[in-house]
Amino acid sequence: MQALTPHVYWAQRHGEIYLRVEISDAQNLNIGVEENILHFRGQGHGAKGENEYEFSLEFLKLVKPEVKHKSTQRQVNITVKKQEHVWWDRLTKQERKPLFLAPDFDRWLDESDAEMELREKEEKINKVSIESRVRKDPYLGLKKGFLFMYNLVQFLGYSWIFVNMTVRLFILGQDSFYDTFHTIADVMYFCQMLAIMEVLNPAVGLVKTGVIPAFIQVMGRNFILFVIFGSLEDMQNKPVVFFVFYLWSTIEIFRYPFYMLACIDTEWKLLTWLRYTIWMPLYPLGVLAEAVAVIQSIPIFDETKLLSIPLPKAIGISLSFSYILQLYLVLMFLGLFINFRHLYKQRRRRFRTKKRKAN
Numbered sequence: 001m002q003a004l005t006p007h008v009y010w011a012q013r014h015g016e017i018y019l020r021v022e023i024s025d026a027q028n029l030n031i032g033v034e035e036n037i038l039h040f041r042g043q044g045h046g047a048k049g050e051n052e053y054e055f056s057l058e059f060l061k062l063v064k065p066e067v068k069h070k071s072t073q074r075q076v077n078i079t080v081k082k083q084e085h086v087w088w089d090r091l092t093k094q095e096r097k098p099l100f101l102a103p104d105f106d107r108w109l110d111e112s113d114a115e116m117e118l119r120e121k122e123e124k125i126n127k128v129s130i131e132s133r134v135r136k137d138p139y140l141g142l143k144k145g146f147l148f149m150y151n152l153v154q155f156l157g158y159s160w161i162f163v164n165m166t167v168r169l170f171i172l173g174q175d176s177f178y179d180t181f182h183t184i185a186d187v188m189y190f191c192q193m194l195a196i197m198e199v200l201n202p203a204v205g206l207v208k209t210g211v212i213p214a215f216i217q218v219m220g221r222n223f224i225l226f227v228i229f230g231s232l233e234d235m236q237n238k239p240v241v242f243f244v245f246y247l248w249s250t251i252e253i254f255r256y257p258f259y260m261l262a263c264i265d266t267e268w269k270l271l272t273w274l275r276y277t278i279w280m281p282l283y284p285l286g287v288l289a290e291a292v293a294v295i296q297s298i299p300i301f302d303e304t305k306l307l308s309i310p311l312p313k314a315i316g317i318s319l320s321f322s323y324i325l326q327l328y329l330v331l332m333f334l335g336l337f338i339n340f341r342h343l344y345k346q347r348r349r350r351f352r353t354k355k356r357k358a359n
């Protein structure tokens, strides 16, 4: 009986090659790698009926000689380990793809997706080890209780701000723009002072997230609130205060309840979606509103010389604070870039993990 060539499908990961040989009820399998060439021989039911099937493949790069294979009623699955964890441009040494070989679209991933899969596996392993460590943490209840209370207070504060501003907007229309600061500032001061906890929490390991994005976020807002609005009375009755406060509070009325639920291991899908989605329009708009506030404050700082830095008497002038503000404008866009990227990654991580769990 002359041996035929079966259909073979392949896919790869950074460390492995997967081959699927389309032969059902395979028997007398002889599969091995010699001199980096995979030899397959076996009997079974393939594309041309019951027969003897064989093929050989010389791999593009070095593989380990041991081969794992599993024969099922429908196919033979072969796994070959690569010598090095690298992505291959193709499977075979010869440039022309053999006619019997095709991509296995059931397992196919491109390089970046495979990297993502690898990272998720690592994250899962880390998560399991963290969770087992956390389970042993005798203060876990206390920590969660503290975070829950922190998030609750912030939620109440920002809800008060949001509802108050919305009601005033409906009642007073555009007139409400001009005294936002005087109505809202005390509660906003309180919430934003308290928000310093958001830098401290990851710094002491209470929440598992980056300190830098939180630092950029909290310090950036506090700079606008305390320095631009707080120290300049002329800024306080400008409409830009309304837009800045409204944009800040809109995200927070979703973010803090999302965290509260996380503290009690609960999730509402719509809330999760909102927390990880509405920052997309809000963040650039927020930065834009903050930039407008900074630009509007520059002539006021120049005029009042407030916060200007005195230079040696011989020079006789002082360095206006507006130079710092111009530098801050550049930093703002850098901050926007860093945090936008961070939030985008958090979103991807969150929804990819959920999707996979659902599958």
Ligand SMILES: CCCCCCCCCCCCC[C@@H](O)CC(=O)SCCNC(=O)CCNC(=O)[C@H](O)C(C)(C)COP(=O)(O)OP(=O)(O)OC[C@H]1O[C@@H](n2cnc3c(N)ncnc32)[C@H](O)[C@@H]1OP(=O)(O)O
Residues within 6 Å of the ligand: 147, 148, 151, 198, 207, 208, 209, 210, 213, 214, 215, 216, 217, 219, 220, 221, 223, 247, 248, 251, 255, 259, 260, 262, 263, 278, 279, 282, 283, 284, 285, 286, 287, 290, 331, 332, 333, 334, 335, 336, 339, 342, 343, 346
């Ligand atoms: C003077 C020096 C200044 C230097 C800075 C100069 C540059 C300034 C640029 C500033 C630009 C700022 C512009 C900004 O003010 C504009 C606006 O805010 S506009 C409104 C829209 N804004 C937003 O949407 C941002 C909202 N803020 C955030 O999302 C966070 O602050 C941020 C740090 C950006 C991201 O949050 P985080 O990293 O924590 O991500 P996650 O929410 O995904 O959380 C990760 C995991 O940690 C758990 N977690 C986090 N916090 C808590 C908590 N309080 N309680 C319980 N659990 C918490 C969370 O559940 C996640 O866990 P898991 O992964 O298991 O789900």
